[in-house]
Amino acid sequence: MSIKHVISVSGGKDSAATLLLAIERFGKANLVPIFCDTGNEHQAVYDYLVYMESALGITITRLRANFDAEIAAKRKFIACDKRTRREYETALVFDVNGEPVPKRDGRGNIITRKVKRDGQEIDEPVQKTRKIGGGRRVRWSNKGKRRALELLLPTGNPFLDLCMWKGRFPSRKAQFCTEELKRNPAVEFQMALVDAGHTVVSWQGIRRDESQNRRNAKKFETVGGGLYIFRPIVEWTALQVFEYCASQGVKPNPLYLQGMGRVGCMPCINANKAELKQIADRFPEHVERIHAWELLVGTVSKRQAATFIPAPGITPAQAVDHGIYAVIDWARTTRGGKQRDLLAILDDHSGCSSSYGLCDQASHELEVA
Numbered sequence: 001m002s003i004k005h006v007i008s009v010s011g012g013k014d015s016a017a018t019l020l021l022a023i024e025r026f027g028k029a030n031l032v033p034i035f036c037d038t039g040n041e042h043q044a045v046y047d048y049l050v051y052m053e054s055a056l057g058i059t060i061t062r063l064r065a066n067f068d069a070e071i072a073a074k075r076k077f078i079a080c081d082k083r084t085r086r087e088y089e090t091a092l093v094f095d096v097n098g099e100p101v102p103k104r105d106g107r108g109n110i111i112t113r114k115v116k117r118d119g120q121e122i123d124e125p126v127q128k129t130r131k132i133g134g135g136r137r138v139r140w141s142n143k144g145k146r147r148a149l150e151l152l153l154p155t156g157n158p159f160l161d162l163c164m165w166k167g168r169f170p171s172r173k174a175q176f177c178t179e180e181l182k183r184n185p186a187v188e189f190q191m192a193l194v195d196a197g198h199t200v201v202s203w204q205g206i207r208r209d210e211s212q213n214r215r216n217a218k219k220f221e222t223v224g225g226g227l228y229i230f231r232p233i234v235e236w237t238a239l240q241v242f243e244y245c246a247s248q249g250v251k252p253n254p255l256y257l258q259g260m261g262r263v264g265c266m267p268c269i270n271a272n273k274a275e276l277k278q279i280a281d282r283f284p285e286h287v288e289r290i291h292a293w294e295l296l297v298g299t300v301s302k303r304q305a306a307t308f309i310p311a312p313g314i315t316p317a318q319a320v321d322h323g324i325y326a327v328i329d330w331a332r333t334t335r336g337g338k339q340r341d342l343l344a345i346l347d348d349h350s351g352c353s354s355s356y357g358l359c360d361q362a363s364h365e366l367e368v369a
């Protein structure tokens with residue numbers, strides 16, 4: 001039984017450093033670098049993978065999620081759907097003293113949910129809600145069914161097919177893209193290696209200072225059944241990562257030099273205001289692509305509307321006329337979101353605007369040997 005070190009490569013700096021560490025410690029023979037292609041990537045990511053393969057003398061296995069079966073099942077469901085249902089706006093209920101009223105089950109017991117507070121898991125009461133207004137019918141109209149059945153067909157693009165299947169785009173609260181497009185294909189691949197008799201160590205380029213969600217990330221975890229997780233750079237900073245890659249003669253993905261704080265989907269649903277502005281200014285073709293996706297996903301959804309990132313102040317009902325372009329308009333405003341930033345409009349985007357201060361390194365230190 002051999003040990004396979006599976007390295008998840010994203011085209012970003014952290015996974016590049018993780019891959020380099022794995023090569024340094026174990027050589028290339030038992031390494032299996034993988035890349036989960038979301039289909040919502042910038043061409044620079046695909047080019048960077050090719051660059052890494054030739055610079056390091058490795059092969060990166062490309063994995064793409066497939067939703068053909070789910071889309072076929074949804075087509076059948078739409079064609080058969082006879083349900084009528086109403087969807088209501090809701091509001092939280094407070095008592096006369098302004099205290100939240102807890103939700104109760106049929107026996108009068110308070111309903112609770114598990115939440116984490118200061119690292120401790122506790123049971124928190126769920127607050128009661130009430131319906132507002134008369135609601136609206138959310139069953140498929142015959143016209144909607146006809147439109148959806150005409151267009152709801154697999155495109156071969158994982159991100160777009162996932163959204164067409166779900167009838168919506170992922171969001172910060174419902175981040176199903178990571179699970180469906182990255183985690184599941186990677187785990188399936190690793191489990192196939194385990195089933196073939198290998199012990200698998202899954203190397204992940206995660207750092208604790210990246211986000212609140214990752215602040216408690218463990219360095220090593222035993223999943224069970226011959227599968228382990230290793231996160232060798234959990235304690236590193238972004239600067240250490242760039243410096244380590246440079247010391248190994250590997251240059252960063254050029255997207256870091258063009259205002260991108262992270263390399264992943266273009267755009268990511270978690271992109272901040274500054275990143276959205278950079279994307280719109282530098283890569284308008286991606287904004288146009290997302291707009292075309294919004295029209296398609298909206299057409300095959302029951303609501304007949306879908307937005308990639310809802311613009312602040314736009315309700316779901318208004319979303320049909322306010323897609324990605326409304327978000328970009330907002331991203332071009334100054335604080336408060338009301339006034340256009342005239343100085344920013346004059347920005348020259350031909351140079352480097354790395355969020356990591358890579359300008360000098362990019363031109364002098366990080367050239368590939």
Ligand code: SF4
Binds near residue numbers: 181267
């Ligand atoms: S969270 Fe962002 S980068 Fe990750 S899959 Fe979703 S859109 Fe892509």
